[in-house]
Amino acid sequence: MVLAKKLKGNPKKLGLLKDSRGGRNMDTNTKLILSTVLASFFTFQLLFHFISYWFSAKVSPGFNSLSSEKKIEWNSRVVSTCHSLVVGVFGLYIFFFDEALKADPLWGDSSVVKVNISIASGYLVSDLLILILYWKVIGDKYFIIHHCTALFAYSIVLKEGVLGYIGNFRLLAELSSPFVNQRWFFEALKYPKFSKANVINGILMTVVFFIVRIVSMPPFYSFIYSVYGTEAYIRLGFFIQCSWISTCVVLDVMNVMWMIKITKGCIKVISLIRQEKAKKSLQNGKLD
DSSP, rough: OOOHHHTOOHHHHHHHHHHHHHHHHHHHHHHHHHHHHHHHHHHHIIIIIHHHHHHHHHHHHGGGSSHHHHHHHHHHHHHHHHHHHHHHHHHHHHHOOOHHHHHHHEEEEHHHHHHHHHHHHHHHHHHHHHHTTTHHHHHHHHHHHHHHHHHHHHHHHEEEEHOOOHHHHHHHHGGOOOOOHHHHHHHHHHOTTTTTHHHHHHHHHHHHHHHHHHHHHHHHEEEEHHHHSSSSHHHHHHHHHHHHHHHHHHHHHHHHHHHHHHHHHHHHHHHHHHHHHHHHHHHHHOOO
């Protein structure tokens, strides 16, 4: 009460009080983001270097017979799957239930979204380090481009407190990664290509990848078109506008490239299955 009386009628002092509160909130947000990114980074490093080795040997007897190079990629994909499940499921919850964020997709601020994007950022830094350390085994220039582009985009969301809804929407693409990784696991363990588990996973991989990474493109870019030129869009500033659109274009070009690769693989498997069926029917005809 005394402080309120002292500040009454003094706009400068009131402004200073407001700024100090804003500063404390900013410090709290920064601490939350940094602590989450660091916790995410060290968790995924621990998972790659220690936990995955122990867990994989327990649940998959074939793991121990893999070469050291295969084990490195195996552990990398275990980490990728864990990350995808965490941020994907978390992202779905935010997408469906965070009403405040949906009400203001460009400027809506959500600590839950910041946590999810911070987890993803920690993983990306961790995976970049692993890619560099084991470049001869798992190095891939497209993954470097993907990770750096995504990190740049997420840094804007976390630093500026804008486009949280967009950042979370882009994270939903990670829901396809577990199926992509599972396909590699089956291949590493030398599962027959036409085994039921392999075929089912292949179908799910193609369908989910297509939905979360390709089907989502038209509504996403339609949304950009709908907000273009609005007051909320203009307030973002030229740098954020360009960064938002350019990073999304880069990531989506890669998504299209990967989709084409998956589709070609799917068509090849379907044609091989047909050939196998034709051979069996021919053999049955000769036997008859």
